[in-house]
Amino acid sequence: MNKFVKGLAMATALTASFATLTKAEEPKMGGTLITVLGSNVRNLNSAVQSGIVTGFPGAQLFASPLRYDENWEPQPYLAETWEVSEDGLTVTLNLVKNATFHDGMPLTSEDVAFSVEVIKTNHPFKSMFAPVESVSTPDAHTAILNLSRPHPALMLAMSGQLMSIIPKHIYGDGEIKDVKTHARNNENVVGSGPFKLTEFKNGEHVILERFDDFFIEGRPYLDKIVMRIITDPAARAIAYENGELHMGAFESLPRIINRLKKVDSLTVTSDGYGAIGPVDWLAMNTTKGPLADVRVRKAIAYAVDKNFIHKALMQGTASDSTSGIHPDSPFYAAQEGYEVDLEKSAALLDEAGFPVKDGTRMSLTIDFGWPGVKPQVEYVKAALKKVNIDVQVRASADFPTWAKKMGTMDFDMSWDTVFNWGDPVIGVHRTYDSTNIAKGVWSNTQGYSNARVDELMAMAAVETDPAKRKALYGEFQQIIADELPVYHTNTVPYHTVYNDKVGNPPLGIWGSSTPIDMTYLKE
């Protein structure tokens, strides 16, 4: 009885911050969580470095104003309460009073203002805080973000790893732009997150320990987190299997995912990546050659069998993606797919003026940036041969070589993976915005330009009514799926793996790029 009441109380307490946690299981304090990072960490300071490998330790070391539950609802974190003005032009954050940095200094609105400036200057996602003109600090615990236009994307940009509040008294000792290379980005890192840095040895591990003065009473549950750096997916798989690792995120190889799913002690789930929003697509350069004709792009879509990609290449681990926005996003609107139809494909190619001559209609090239997607590229080559399109696969010596080809639009087709990063304004617009053509890899590398799409994106960026925004993005997705600057095939099958000792793993919307102060070990 007592246990039940206690459990009920716990559940009620948690409901505020974790809406659907109904299991009345009491988290245990203490223990060392052994987890893993899939590649070397360039920078632990998530205010200046993007990417999922920085995100995991970054979100433990630094706190952000908000956090999100798995229903995409903002929850208080560093900001106790927040308020968006009627006109959408000011966002007021009321910070918690008891937040301190790991060195004991209090966290104030000055730090928020400083962090926004640092992120605006150094972080690659310029669209996150572009409309933020200034941050006023009427008192130590109130920060007011003044915007030049309404910016609904700001809400998601204030969570996860995207708005890490860094201490001004540490990182403010030089020029703002020099924070990118600050000596304390990788050692003696000071944040206000649930865990503080014990040791960082690149290539080996990041070790974090509990920050006892964390501003949320009673958290974190864990005493210590050891993040081993294991770059080989097969080695990680073995470590999960034999219990050396309690948990890991962002596992993406279908073979390994299916292998780990068979292990009794492991739970393997694709939940929790909605805001990361990783999608795979076949990029097509819309500015040159036959691919400039939308009929050719459609013919290619009709010739490429998504079903084969899902079943044979992804082995059932990925889900369908049809529109550029990740299916888990509230803005996703599923579009009519291109069911494989070789006759229709051939007819479209004939119509576009590419009849079969000496067995082929045209020659195209296809690129890939990393070995993991080579099967997809080989598949496209084989699939397009069926409609008499000759495809030459171009190998790139390394990732930067491929990135340069993409960034300068020196390609016909390429396999590509792009992340939504929360709000479409941050990670989706960049691919279709006609003012962002050929600005490096993961810009609008397809040279796509459509005035209506530009207009829709501009309207959606400032629309504060969620329903109207969703409608705008609905039309946007329809046009994209129809004009096919990229052919959306599937989501990246990112999976979180954890064994039965782990309670409450991070399955929100940010994958592991979120504070795991609520994760615990059962024994």
Add this chain to the structure above:
Amino acid sequence: MSTPPIIPMQETPKARHPMAEAWEMFRGNHAAMVALVVLTLIIITAIIGPYIYPTDPFDMVWAPFSPPGVDGFLLGTDYLGRDLMAALIHGARVSIVIGVAAAFMSVFIGVTVGALAGFYRGWVEELLMRITEFFQVLPTLLFAMVIVALFGASLPMITFAIGVVSWTAVARITRSEFLRIRELEYVTASRASGAKNGKLMFQIILPNALPPIIVQAALMVGSAILFEAGLSFLGLTDPNVVSWGQVIGSNRQYILDASYTVTIPGIAIFVTVLAISLVGDGLNDALNPKLRQR
């Protein structure tokens, strides 16, 4: 002045052409003979195989991971449902062409460098041998990877890369043979009768230095095939051309589920390289005059 008596040409019934004698020796080596037969079969496959078995190795012809012998595919299908038999047959051509071409290239560079060094001696030798040593101390696979990564993974570039990193042994052998032969009497005699340097080098010394070079070249074909397999295993290959190493490289992540996709091309490489090696050994026995007395 009487006319000199005509001495009738002495018939020497036992003096046979040296090649015939070498063949005799070679034939006596059973392992080498078997290897030669195997190698001949492989080469014939490489030449005419693609016409007899015209399935494009890049075509998806069946469901992925169909095991060997099932559904009419003798060697099964890979992760895209491509016919492994086609990959093996079409890949034989690429693997062998690269092997032979790379060996030719390294022999060409090696013989040129070795001949010049051994013939002229002095500063030429010093310079060329230092260059040879420079290439010798570079880790060959790494060096080849750098070349392919820098200049692109096309077949000619891969051949070039393999040739460029493996000529040093030929150069050293050629030089030592030249050093030995240039002091022999028939060379001195030719020089005295006014033979030019070019003629001395390439018409008088080189033919007599050839046997060990031929053996080395034969062995080099094998190592070049292995080299190409290694490079394509690492993904440094022309993705539009199928070779054995490339089949292994692209299927390796499925090794636990469909091991035949990597073992079959692996066995092909193994058998070919072993055959080449045994033939090279046989050639060594047959052509090396010192061993002949045994």
